[in-house]
Amino acid sequence: MNTLVIVLSLLAGAYLVAVLEAWLATGRFRLAAPAWAAVALLGRESIVPRTPDRIFFETAPVLLLVVALLVSAVLPLSPGLIIADMTTGALFVNAVLAYVPVALLMAGWGPNGGYALVGGWRFLGQTIAYSMLIVMPITAVAMRAESLLTTAVVTSQGAVWNIVYQPLGFVLFFTAAMAVSFLPPFDLPTAGGELAGGVEAEYTGVRLGVFRLGRMVLVVSLAAVTTVFYLGGWMGPVLPPWAWSAIKILAVSSTMLLTGHYLPRIREAHLLAWCWKLGIPLALLNIFIVGVMVLIWP
Amino acid sequence: MTVEHAHAGHAQAQAQHGDMPFMSMVDVTKDLPRSRDGLPMEWVEVPFGPMFPGLPGGLLLTLTLDGDAVAKTRVRSVVGGGGVLPTAGLDATSFIAHLGAMDPLAPVAYRLLACRALEAAAGQVPDEEIRRRRIAVLERERIASHLGWLAMLGLQTGFAWLERHATRMQLECLRADLPRILQLRSTIQALTARLVRTPLLRSRLHGSGIVRPSSDLRGPVARAAGMRCDARIDDETYAALAFEMTERQGGDAFDRLHIRLGEMQQSLALIQSVGGFAEPASTVVGSASGAGHASLETPRGEAQLHLVLESGRVVQAQLDTPTTHHMKLLPDLLDQQELGDALTTVCSLDLSPWEVAA
Structure with missing residues (x-):
């Protein structure tokens, strides 16, 4: 039952995020826009490129969707509303996210096209940039909770949320989460003005629909991870816990989309340089500060 | 846009792998063009235009990519008249x-x-x-x-x-x-x-x-x-x-x-x-x-x-x-x-x- 509720919640969240994305793109708020877009995609011919690597080409969109759904398996939306409360939950999130670059590399290699190929390799470089900025802030979150259980991470924020307790970690994780979900300004693998869609460029019809759905679900899943790790998860006054989770997840997703709308795409070399020369030292500093604070003010 | 870049070549490489006792990267890459740093890479020729987002419509830019670096550039217009006059004036x-x-x-x-x-x-x-x-x-x-x-x-x-x-x-x-x-x-x-x-x-x-x-x-x-x-x-x-x-x-x-x-x-x-x-x-x-x-x-x-x-x-x-x-x-x-x-x-x-x- 929990699985069904969480999967449906994710799909509903992905739909609302798609509405917001369409609103930002066109300037018109239309609640039915994603539904019409989906119908248009389903009605369109699903073209297969001339000489694809068929297994990679067919698997990549599905893999992206599966990865996005798996991330949410260990995230509690309210007490008891979780698919699997694993003792290694926080680590599981990181492990599952390692398959996002796999999906994108397959989507880049599979169609045997120039734009897709460059897009796939670009994401590999992007992975090298953001990976440590996912792992290291999660380490600091687990340090405070003294557990890798995601439910323990939420309850550890009873007195003060992690966004206040470790703001540096939040900024780093939020930025890295945008890079994982290749949202602007980190949309290097899709880059409309540079690669005409990149890893998406050779997909049409149902396959493109699945790919885009996977991306939207990934955005919502990462917003949920941010909520659980930094915004106190389901905690909040008056409203029921699930409502607080929904509000926070939508707020984080919207912030991710809005941030990208007002910034130009980052250069790949700069992304790598900033992540390694600035991001990783800051993440280490965050771990040190949290370590000291856990001793002084658990 | 499709580029015949790879898969056939890789199939060939795999076939050679089966025949050879040792997988020699030197042999596999010996015919590939060299980058400026001497690295053998498979170059890809990619057209940008004449209708490409972010470039002016009518401009056909063909880039030969060495990885994600530009190795060669060809550019031409496919729309311009350049102000040519009719012969009758x-x-x-x-x-x-x-x-x-x-x-x-x-x-x-x-x-x-x-x-x-x-x-x-x-x-x-x-x-x-x-x-x-x-x-x-x-x-x-x-x-x-x-x-x-x-x-x-x-x-x-x-x-x-x-x-x-x-x-x-x-x-x-x-x-x-x-x-x-x-x-x-x-x-x-x-x-x-x-x-x-x-x-x-x-x-x-x-x-x-x-x-x-x-x-x-x-x-x-x-x-x-x-x-x-x-x-x-x-x-x-x-x-x-x-x-x-x-x-x-x-x-x-x-x-x-x-x-x-x-x-x-x-x-x-x-x-x-x-x-x-x-x-x-x-x-x-x-x-x-x-x-x-x-x-x-x-x-x-x-x-x-x-x-x-x-x-x-x-x-x-x-x-x-x-x-x-x-x-x-x-x-x-x-x-x-x-x-x-x-x-x-x-x-x-x-x-x-x-x-x-x-």
């Missing part, structure tokens, strides 16, 4: 319309250029007020053109807000009368301030596509490289309006952005000084004969027109446009640039494929 009014229709990205500039060349051939000097008002129309087009370029830059760099905002302003500017265009002043000032203050845009453009002063540079590209290159400097009408050329020294994409942002404000000030518009749609040359020359600073740089008029008909015309010169720069300019930087560089030159013969 044209009467004055038709010639003006013909030249104006040549470049849909700067129709006013080329109509005005045609008017000036015809007037020079016929020995006519238009009224000072007409000349001032024609300048105002040209400057309005310059603002609209630069806004259109900003929208393209937004699309190219994934800066969605800039793309939408600049597109909306460009459409307003194209149709604006004098009061409306002067109202846009504060909006353009705010846009300028915001773009200059956006650090990520600065880091995106800074150091991209650096050009050094050369005889092939025109317009904002030349002025961003520190060249005093502007046809308006020698124009008496502009001098009377206290026009002063702006320039920068860096020569990169960020300097070109700065120059165009500054020019939009300058153009607004010129329009305000003139106080009215006069479209350069026609000129009366009667049955005059003679040769005429005119030069004019279009939004993309100086364009020159030589023509021969016989009994009121243009029988010969020679046009020199800025894009013709700037397209020659691309192979050297893009060499070894990362793909994103290369495309930003092309965008920053503000090419108009319509100005070049296809």
Whole structure:
């Protein structure tokens, strides 16, 4: 039952995020826009490129969707509303996210096209940039909770949320989460003005629909991870816990989309340089500060 | 677009692997082209255009990519007429319309250029007020053109807000009368301030596509490289309006952005000084004969027109446009640039494929 509720919640969240994305793109708020877009995609011919690597080409969109759904398996939306409360939950999130670059590399290699190929390799470089900025802030979150259980991470924020307790970690994780979900300004693998869609460029019809759905679900899943790790998860006054989770997840997703709308795409070399020369030292500093604070003010 | 880059080759490599006792990377890569650093890589030829988001429509850019670095560049226009005249020649009014229709990205500039060349051939000097008002129309087009370029830059760099905002302003500017265009002043000032203050845009453009002063540079590209290159400097009408050329020294994409942002404000000030518009749609040359020359600073740089008029008909015309010169720069300019930087560089030159013969 929990699985069904969480999967449906994710799909509903992905739909609302798609509405917001369409609103930002066109300037018109239309609640039915994603539904019409989906119908248009389903009605369109699903073209297969001339000489694809068929297994990679067919698997990549599905893999992206599966990865996005798996991330949410260990995230509690309210007490008891979780698919699997694993003792290694926080680590599981990181492990599952390692398959996002796999999906994108397959989507880049599979169609045997120039734009897709460059897009796939670009994401590999992007992975090298953001990976440590996912792992290291999660380490600091687990340090405070003294557990890798995601439910323990939420309850550890009873007195003060992690966004206040470790703001540096939040900024780093939020930025890295945008890079994982290749949202602007980190949309290097899709880059409309540079690669005409990149890893998406050779997909049409149902396959493109699945790919885009996977991306939207990934955005919502990462917003949920941010909520659980930094915004106190389901905690909040008056409203029921699930409502607080929904509000926070939508707020984080919207912030991710809005941030990208007002910034130009980052250069790949700069992304790598900033992540390694600035991001990783800051993440280490965050771990040190949290370590000291856990001793002084658990 | 499909590139036969890989899979067949890999299948072959795997077959060889099965036959060989040891998988030798030297053997597998021996026939591949070498990068500058000696690394053997499979090069991919990728077309960008003629309809590619972030590049001007009609421009066909074919890049050979060594990884994500540009190894070779070929560029051509697939739409431009380059101002070629019909063999039978044209009467004055038709010639003006013909030249104006040549470049849909700067129709006013080329109509005005045609008017000036015809007037020079016929020995006519238009009224000072007409000349001032024609300048105002040209400057309005310059603002609209630069806004259109900003929208393209937004699309190219994934800066969605800039793309939408600049597109909306460009459409307003194209149709604006004098009061409306002067109202846009504060909006353009705010846009300028915001773009200059956006650090990520600065880091995106800074150091991209650096050009050094050369005889092939025109317009904002030349002025961003520190060249005093502007046809308006020698124009008496502009001098009377206290026009002063702006320039920068860096020569990169960020300097070109700065120059165009500054020019939009300058153009607004010129329009305000003139106080009215006069479209350069026609000129009366009667049955005059003679040769005429005119030069004019279009939004993309100086364009020159030589023509021969016989009994009121243009029988010969020679046009020199800025894009013709700037397209020659691309192979050297893009060499070894990362793909994103290369495309930003092309965008920053503000090419108009319509100005070049296809």
